[in-house]
Structure formats: C-alpha cells, structure tokens
Amino acid sequence: MYDWASELAATNSDCPEGARLRRLESRVCPAKTMEIFQLKYFVTAARLLHFSRAAEELYISQPSLSLQIGKLEAELGAPLFHRQGRRVSLTDAGEALLPLAERILEQEEEARRVVQQVAGLERGRLSLCALPALDQHLLPPWLARFRREHPGVEIRVRELRPARAVAQAVLAGRADLGFVHLPCEHEGLEVRPLLQDPFALVVPEGHPLAGRSQASLEETAGEDYVWVSEAQDSEHPLYAACLRAGFTPRIVCQSGSAQGVLALVAAGLGIALLPRLAIEARPGTRVISLTDPEQFRTLAVLWQPDTLSHSARRFLDLCDPDP
Amino acid sequence: MYDWASELAATNSDCPEGARLRRLESRVCPAKTMEIFQLKYFVTAARLLHFSRAAEELYISQPSLSLQIGKLEAELGAPLFHRQGRRVSLTDAGEALLPLAERILEQEEEARRVVQQVAGLERGRLSLCALPALDQHLLPPWLARFRREHPGVEIRVRELRPARAVAQAVLAGRADLGFVHLPCEHEGLEVRPLLQDPFALVVPEGHPLAGRSQASLEETAGEDYVWVSEAQDSEHPLYAACLRAGFTPRIVCQSGSAQGVLALVAAGLGIALLPRLAIEARPGTRVISLTDPEQFRTLAVLWQPDTLSHSARRFLDLCDPDP
DNA sequence: CATTTGGATAGGCAAAGGCTATAGGTTGCA
DNA sequence: TGCAACCTATAGCCTTTGCCTATCCAAATG
Numbered sequence: 001m002y003d004w005a006s007e008l009a010a011t012n013s014d015c016p017e018g019a020r021l022r023r024l025e026s027r028v029c030p031a032k033t034m035e036i037f038q039l040k041y042f043v044t045a046a047r048l049l050h051f052s053r054a055a056e057e058l059y060i061s062q063p064s065l066s067l068q069i070g071k072l073e074a075e076l077g078a079p080l081f082h083r084q085g086r087r088v089s090l091t092d093a094g095e096a097l098l099p100l101a102e103r104i105l106e107q108e109e110e111a112r113r114v115v116q117q118v119a120g121l122e123r124g125r126l127s128l129c130a131l132p133a134l135d136q137h138l139l140p141p142w143l144a145r146f147r148r149e150h151p152g153v154e155i156r157v158r159e160l161r162p163a164r165a166v167a168q169a170v171l172a173g174r175a176d177l178g179f180v181h182l183p184c185e186h187e188g189l190e191v192r193p194l195l196q197d198p199f200a201l202v203v204p205e206g207h208p209l210a211g212r213s214q215a216s217l218e219e220t221a222g223e224d225y226v227w228v229s230e231a232q233d234s235e236h237p238l239y240a241a242c243l244r245a246g247f248t249p250r251i252v253c254q255s256g257s258a259q260g261v262l263a264l265v266a267a268g269l270g271i272a273l274l275p276r277l278a279i280e281a282r283p284g285t286r287v288i289s290l291t292d293p294e295q296f297r298t299l300a301v302l303w304q305p306d307t308l309s310h311s312a313r314r315f316l317d318l319c320d321p322d323p
Numbered sequence: 324m325y326d327w328a329s330e331l332a333a334t335n336s337d338c339p340e341g342a343r344l345r346r347l348e349s350r351v352c353p354a355k356t357m358e359i360f361q362l363k364y365f366v367t368a369a370r371l372l373h374f375s376r377a378a379e380e381l382y383i384s385q386p387s388l389s390l391q392i393g394k395l396e397a398e399l400g401a402p403l404f405h406r407q408g409r410r411v412s413l414t415d416a417g418e419a420l421l422p423l424a425e426r427i428l429e430q431e432e433e434a435r436r437v438v439q440q441v442a443g444l445e446r447g448r449l450s451l452c453a454l455p456a457l458d459q460h461l462l463p464p465w466l467a468r469f470r471r472e473h474p475g476v477e478i479r480v481r482e483l484r485p486a487r488a489v490a491q492a493v494l495a496g497r498a499d500l501g502f503v504h505l506p507c508e509h510e511g512l513e514v515r516p517l518l519q520d521p522f523a524l525v526v527p528e529g530h531p532l533a534g535r536s537q538a539s540l541e542e543t544a545g546e547d548y549v550w551v552s553e554a555q556d557s558e559h560p561l562y563a564a565c566l567r568a569g570f571t572p573r574i575v576c577q578s579g580s581a582q583g584v585l586a587l588v589a590a591g592l593g594i595a596l597l598p599r600l601a602i603e604a605r606p607g608t609r610v611i612s613l614t615d616p617e618q619f620r621t622l623a624v625l626w627q628p629d630t631l632s633h634s635a636r637r638f639l640d641l642c643d644p645d646p
Numbered sequence: 647c648a649t650t651t652g653g654a655t656a657g658g659c660a661a662a663g664g665c666t667a668t669a670g671g672t673t674g675c676a
Numbered sequence: 677t678g679c680a681a682c683c684t685a686t687a688g689c690c691t692t693t694g695c696c697t698a699t700c701c702a703a704a705t706g
Contacts, residue, residue, distance in 0.1 A: 022382055034431060035358050037663095051684060059345055064664050066685060071662095076435060078442040084629040085672040086683050089496070092448070092632035096441045100434040104427055108357060111423040112399060118419045119401040125415070173412065306407040309415035360694095375652060387695050389654060408703040409652050 036108055038072045039101040041065055042080065046098050049088045117152065119310055126311040127156040129166050129175035133258055133278035135159050138179060138194075138299060142319045146311075153311050162230060170302050176312035178302040181237065181275075190305045194319060198296040199241055201288040202262060202279060203271045209288055216291045217273070221247035224270035226261050229254045237297040238273055245292065249273070359431055361395045362424040364388055365403065369421050372411045440475065442633055449634040450479040452489050452498035456581055456601035458482050461502060461517075461622060465642045469634075476634050485553060493625050499635035501625040504560065504598070513628045517642060521619040522564055524611040525588050525595045525602060532594070532611055539614045540596075544570035547593035549584050552577045560620040561596055568615065572596070 045054040045065060055065040073079050080094035090098065117123035126146070130139060135157050143155060160166045163180035170178040170189060182193065201220065203209045209219075231238045232251065242249045253269045255261045258278040265272045266284035275297050279287055301319065303312060368377040368388060378388040396402050403417035413421065440446035449469070453462060458480050466478060483489045486503040493501040493512060505516065524543065526532045532542075554561045555574065565572045576592045578584045581601040588595045589607035598620050602610055624642065626635060 033359050033363065034435070035360065036356050037358065040356065052682085060663090061665055062684070063666085063686080067663075070685090076438045078438055082630045083684065087672085088684085089630060091630070092634070093438045093441045096437050096447070097434055100430060100437060104430050104434065107423065107427050107430065111420055111427065112357070114419050114423060115399045115401055115416045118416045124419070307405045307412060307414070311415070373652085383694090384696060385653070386655080386697085390694075393654090406653065410703090411653085 032075060034072055034075055036104065038068050039104055041068045042072055042094075043098065043101050043105060045069060045081070045088075046090055046094060046101075049090075051088065121150045121310055121314055122152045124152070124309065124311045125154045125156065126309070126315055127158070127175045128177050128179065128315075129158045129160050129169045130179035131163060131166060131181065132159050132161060133275065134179045134181075134299065137277040142315065146315055146318055150311065150314070167302055170304060173304070173307065176303065176309055177315060180300060180302060181297040182300050183235075184300070184302070188304070189302045191300050191302055192316075192320075193298050193300045196296040196298050197275045197277045199238065199273055199290055200276050200279060201271055201273055201290065202265050202285050203288060204265055204268045205284050205286060206268075207271065207286070209271070210286045212288055214289045214291050217241060217245035217295060218247070220271060220273075221245070223250070224252040225249040226253045226255065226264040226270045226272045227251040228258060228261055228274075229256050238275075241273065241292075241295045244295075355398055357395055357398055359427070361391050362427055364391045365395055365417075366421065366424050366428060368392060368404070368411075369413055369417060369424075372413075374411065444473045444633055444637055445475045447473075447475070447632065447634045448477045448479065449632070449638055450481070450498045451500050451502065451638075452481045452483050452492045453502035454486060454489060454504065455482050455484055456598065457502045457504075457622065460600040465638065469638055469641055473634065473637070490625055493627060496627070496630065499626065499632055500638060503623060503625060504620040505623050506558075507623070507625070511627070512625045514623050514625055515639075515643075516621050516623045519619040519621055520598045520600045522561065522596055522613055523599050523602060524613065525585060525597060525608050526611060527588055527591045527594070528607050528609060529591075530594065530609070533609045535611055537612045537614050540564065540568035540618060541570070543594060543596075544568070546573070547575040548572040549576045549578065549587040549593045549595045550574040551581065551584055551597075552579050561598075564596065564615075564618045567618075 041054070041058060041060075044058055045051055048054045048057070051065055051069075052062045055062040058065065069080065073081075076093065076097070078093040079091050080097060082089045082091055114123065128135070128139065139157065143157070146153070147155060158169070158175060160169055163184045166175075166178040166180045167184055167189060169175045171187070178189075179194075181197070182191075184191070199217075201209065201215060209215055227249065228238070230236075232254075233239055234243060239249070253264050255264055258274055259280070261272045261274065262280065262282050262285060264270070266282055277299075281287070301316065303316065308316070364377070364381060364383075367381055368374055371377045371380070374388055374392075375385045378385040381388065392403065396404075399416065399420070401416040402414050403420060405412045405414055437446065451458070451462065462480065466480070469476070470478060481492070481498065483492055486507045489498075489501040489503050490507055490512060492498045494510070501512075502517075504520070505514075507514070522540075524532065524538060532538055550572065551561070553559075555577075556562055557566060562572070576587050578587055581597055582603070584595045584597065585603065585605050585608060587593070589605055600622075604610070624639065626639065631639070
C-alpha cells in the first residue's frame with residue numbers, strides 16, 4: 001500500500017500540484033456513489049426476495065450479487081434485506097429504497113430511448129433562420145416534407161434581416177441553418193448555393209409595359225423606381241443589376257419591405273425590380289420577366305461545418321438541388 | 324484472450340451448466356448500462372463545456388474524463404459533444420440527455436436521503452396491532468411521545484381479537500409490534516412483559532358492595548356475573564382467577580366487549596370482573612379493587628426477533644418498563 | 647511562426663467485479 | 677433426532693476496468 005499520508009502532508013497550494021493532491025485526497029476518503037447496476041441488482045433481488053434466483057435472472061453468480069448488495073448497504077449505512085436463515089425480506093430501508101430505485105432505472109431507460117430518438121429523428125429540434133422573403137416562399141415545401149417525414153421534431157423558423165444577421169445567428173448557434181442570398185460574408189461557415197432566383201419587374205396596371213410578358217432592364221432606365229430601403233447600395237444584387245444594365249435607377253420612393261414596395265407600385269408611384277420569390281401576386285400590378293438572363297440572385301444555405309444536428313443534416317439533404 | 328466461442332458451442336441446456344453458459348454469453352455481448360458516475364461526469368462537462376476544468380472539479384484527470392465520456396457516447400450510439408478543436412459544445416443528443424441525466428442524479432441524491440431518513444427515524448412507518456382495550460388505554464401515552472419525537476413517521480394502529488390473531492399479524496409481518504396479554508402462543512416471536520394489569524370488580528350503584536373500595540374475589544362467589552363472551556374458558560385469565568378463588572362464576576349475561584359488559588352492569592343485571600385497563604368510568608357503576616394481590620393479567624409486547632424496523636425498535640425502547 | 651491551450655492516445659497499475667469452491671446456518675422430511 | 681436440501685456468506689483467484697502519467701496533435705493566440 002502506498003503511503004498517502006506523507007504525500008498529503010505536503011502543501012496543498014494552487015500550483016499544478018494542487019489538483020493532483022486533491023485527487024489523491026479524494027481517493028483516500030472516496031465520496032462513492034451508488035451505481036445503476038447495483039440498483040438493478042437490488043431491485044431484482046427485492047422483487048424475487050431470493051438471491052440465487054435473482055442472480056440467475058441477472059446472469060451473474062450468487063456471490064457477486066450478495067457482494068454488490070452488501071456494498072450498497074454499506075454505502076447507504078443501512079441494511080436493505082433481513083437475512084433470516086433461508087428466508088429473505090426487505091427492511092424498512094429497503095422498502096423505502098425500492099420505489100426510488102425503480103424510478104431511477106426507468107429514467108435510465110428513458111434517457112437511452114430519448115437519445116436514440118434524437119439520433120433517429122423521431123425527436124429533436126430544427127431551428128432555421130432566413131431572410132424574410134425566403135422563409136415565406138422558399139422554405140415551406142421543404143418544411144412540409146420534413147414535418148411529414150419527422151413529425152416528432154420541433155421546427156422553429158426565425159426571420160432575420162439582413163443576411164449578415166442570419167450568418168451571425170448560425171455562427172452563434174442560435175440557428176442550425178441559415179437561408180440567405182449571395183454574396184454573404186461567411187467566416188467559417190459552410191455555404192451551399194441552392195438555386196437562382198431571377199429578378200423581375202413589377203409595374204402598375206396601365207403602365208406602358210403592363211401588357212408585355214418580357215422586357216429588358218435597359219428599357220426601364222428612365223422609369224421612376226420604388227425601391228427597398230436597404231438595397232440602395234452598389235453591393236446589393238438589385239442595385240448592381242441596374243448598374244450592369246448601364247443606368248442608375250431613379251428612386252422616387254422607398255419602403256422597408258418587399259410587400260411595402262409592391263403596395264406602392266400598385267398605388268402607381270413607380271415600377272419596381274424585385275427577386276421573383278419576393279413578389280406576391282397583387283391586384284393592380286403586373287409582373288414582367290426580364291430578358292436579361294444573368295439578372296438574378298443566388299440563394300444559399302449556410303451552416304457551421306462541425307456542429308450539425310441530426311435534424312439539420314437531414315434538412316440539408318432534403319433541400320439539396322441535386323440529390 | 325479466452326476462447327469463448329468453443330465453450331458457447333456446447334449445448335445450452337437447462338442443467339446446472341445452463342446458467343453458467345448464459346452468463347458467459349452475456350459477457351460476450353454485454354448489455355451494459357450507463358452508470359451514475361458517468362452521468363455525473365457528463366453533466367459536469369456539459370455544464371462547464373470544458374473537459375479539463377470539469378475533470379478538475381471532479382477530482383479526476385482529464386484523460387479519465389475523456390475516456391468515460393467516450394464510453395457513454397459509444398453505448399448510447401451517438402456523440403454527446405462536438406469537439407471542434409479547442410471549443411466544446413453539446414450535440415443535439417447531448418442537449419437531450421442533459422436534463423434527463425440531471426434528474427437521475429437528483430433522484431440518486433434523494434434515494435440516499437430517504438434511506439438515511441428512515442434510518443434516522445425522520446421518516447418511515449410504525450404499524451402496531453393490539454387487543455381492543457390495550458390500544459385505547461395502554462398505547463396512547465407512548466404513541467403521543469413517539470409522535471412528538473418522530474413526527475415524520477407514519478403510525479398505524481390496528482385492533483385485533485383475540486390475542487392469537489395479534490400474534491399471527493406480527494408473524495406475517497402485517498404489524499411490527501403486537502400488544503396482548505399473557506399467556507399467548509408465540510411460536511418464534513419475542514415476548515417482553517410490560518406491566519401487570521390488576522383485575523377489578525364493577526358493580527351497579529346500590530349493590531351491597533357499592534360502598535366499599537376493596538373486596539376479595541371470594542366474597543363474590545354467589546353473585547350474578549356479566550361476562551365477556553369469549554372469556555368463558557378456563558384458560559382465560561379472568562375465568563382462571565375465579566377458579567383460583569374457589570368458585571365458578573354464575574354467568575347470567577354476556578356481551579362481546581368490555582364496553583357492553585359495563586353497560587349491562589350499569590343496567591343492574593349483575594356485577595363484572597374486568598382488567599383495570601378495560602374499565603371506563605361510567606355513571607351508575609362503581610369500581611372496586613380486589614384485595615387478592617395475584618389477581619391480574621400480564622400485558623406484553625410481541626415482535627419478530629430478526630425483522631425489527633427502525634421505528635419499531637425505537638418504540639420498543641420507549642415502552643420498556645425499566646429503561 | 648512560435649507558443650499556449652486543450653482534448654485524444656498510449657501504457658502501466660491498482661482497485662473492483664466476477665467466478666468457483668466451500669463454509670455455515672435453516673428448513674423440511676424421514 | 678438426524679440427514680438432506682437449500683440458500684446465503686466468505687475466501688481465493690482471475691479478468692476487467694477505471695485512473696494515472698506522459699505524450700501527441702490540432703486549433704487558437706500573440
């Protein structure tokens with residue numbers, strides 16, 4: 001036997017030695033806990049009131065069972081069984097412990113079940129985060145399918161703006177997946193482009209273009225534009241599209257949201273350039289496709305590469321454009 | 324490594340070898356359970372999200388912690404932590420397990436507490452069983468004191484008749500202690516005499532003896548007696564007392580209970596011989612002590628020698644005549 | 647780029663669980 | 677009463693396993 005005492009007599013400071021000494025100390029007077037297998041042994045023995053048969057049921061030998069019961073009793077400081085010759089019965093302490101031990105065993109079972117349900121997508125949580133237009137027009141069909149296939153998973157969708165905030169939410173772990181349009185700063189995030197969302201014009205009924213089904217962006221160089229407030233930036237895809245088409249849009253009116261813009265167009269204040277997915281059919285307006293093929297924004301999904309939950313992994317597979 | 328396979332190839336019959344083979348089998352593909360100490364490790368690591376610091380708090384080394392977490396993950400079949408370089412976070416499975424693991428740890432704590440409360444008489448149950456007169460007149464002061472000292476213990480008192488039934492209840496474990504008068508068959512029961520309960524006469528007012536405070540049993544040889552039905556047996560202490568005094572009581576009327584006998588005496592049908600403890604003061608009757616010193620019954624408590632609960636042990640100490 | 651931080655891995659040791667064999671005490675029956 | 681069956685406790689041995697130290701490797705930090 002090693003001589004702990006002398007070692008423990010040494011200084012118990014906070015230097016690296018401190019932790020080691022405290023560990024030694026905790027081994028000298030161990031604060032042991034009962035263990036689940038001991039509770040399982042106890043419950044079986046308590047139900048059968050027969051050590052040998054209980055041991056058989058547990059697939060261990062009778063002495064092993066006796067030993068573990070003895071340890072449990074020693075640790076609790078009270079005998080659990082009366083051993084009167086060949087008859088065995090519970091003491092009051094054993095009687096008190098039995099229901100509690102059974103509860104613990106049930107919960108151990110439940111813990112295992114729940115973890116496996118999470119892994120098997122029978123349970124869990126999926127938290128998504130998307131730009132306003134996307135959660136309304138892009139996600140629903142995928143969400144419907146996911147819900148149908150995994151009805152036990154709780155789904156949470158949050159709308160955030162701008163794309164930067166979405167990326168931050170994903171980075172901070174507040175969302176499993178983020179849906180944005182590119183380009184988007186993605187320091188340390190995985191990005192997968194999903195699809196291309198073409199831009200389209202929206203004009204009020206009665207506007208010269210209203211009868212056409214297609215138009216080119218150049219044609220609208222002289223029009224009055226209703227614009228989304230935050231998109232007045234040459235970095236923004238909509239603004240950049242106009243610049244590419246050779247003009248700077250004359251913005252006569254702004255709104256904070258695509259819905260707002262559409263309302264203003266319906267009121268006749270001007271025309272608008274918006275991504276298709278953000279346009280809702282609205283009386284008093286006409287939607288006109290662009291002939292310019294490369295006028296679009298790319299939608300993408302972001303996620304943290306190493307912390308995907310089972311449900312997020314599955315959703316990602318689900319919205320993969322080429323499965 | 325031992326060669327299990329060949330051993331398992333042997334017949335798996337029901338002979339004594341059967342159990343041994345099944346045990347071997349269960350060691351080859353062990354149905355292991357998670358253990359409480361592993362859950363404790365997991366909870367600590369999950370709360371701190373830092374293996375080294377958690378290990379320090381648990382007074383173990385960091386590799387030990389990593390190893391046990393790894394085993395837990397292997398057994399559950401799902402990783403519990405994301406280890407992304409030096410940052411640690413919970414997976415969805417870990418997130419799901421955490422509250423369950425915490426509940427199990429709380430209940431382990433509670434199990435220990437409850438057992439110790441039973442042992443410390445802060446909790447538990449005391450079940451007594453007594454002959455009718457005794458539970459009403461002998462036990463109450465002891466019960467009051469026990470209750471005052473151990474208010475957490477649930478007390479249950481049952482009235483049974485005759486003494487034989489009390490002994491059986493104790494023997495069958497339906498009661499911890501039984502209170503009877505001697506003699507009483509006590510196969511395998513411990514008996515401790517408690518006190519001597521002297522017999523006394525009860526006479527109606529106006530009876531020739533009514534004015535006396537003492538009388539001898541012989542004097543009543545010619546009286547009409549009211550008697551307890553089941554006590555008409557030469558074995559019964561009351562009947563035996565009369566026989567010892569040299570006469571056979573002339574029984575003119577019977578009742579099933581001491582109360583009933585007293586009522587009949589009050590009605591003037593005769594006199595009665597009863598143990599003092601069974602006599603309740605009653606208008607229309609007078610109680611007269613016996614001069615014969617050895618006319619009494621001995622009251623005793625019975626219990627099973629080897630299965631005393633903590634509370635029964637304590638109650639026994641409490642009603643010990645010479646503490 | 648060097649350093650520090652922090653988890654994983656390797657190898658050795660001691661404790662602990664399990665097993666067989668056996669002792670010791672009841673129970674039940676001849 | 678004595679013998680046989682039954683059942684739990686103990687002893688001695690073996691295997692497993694939990695824990696330790698030392699070290700490695702990757703990521704973060706300056």
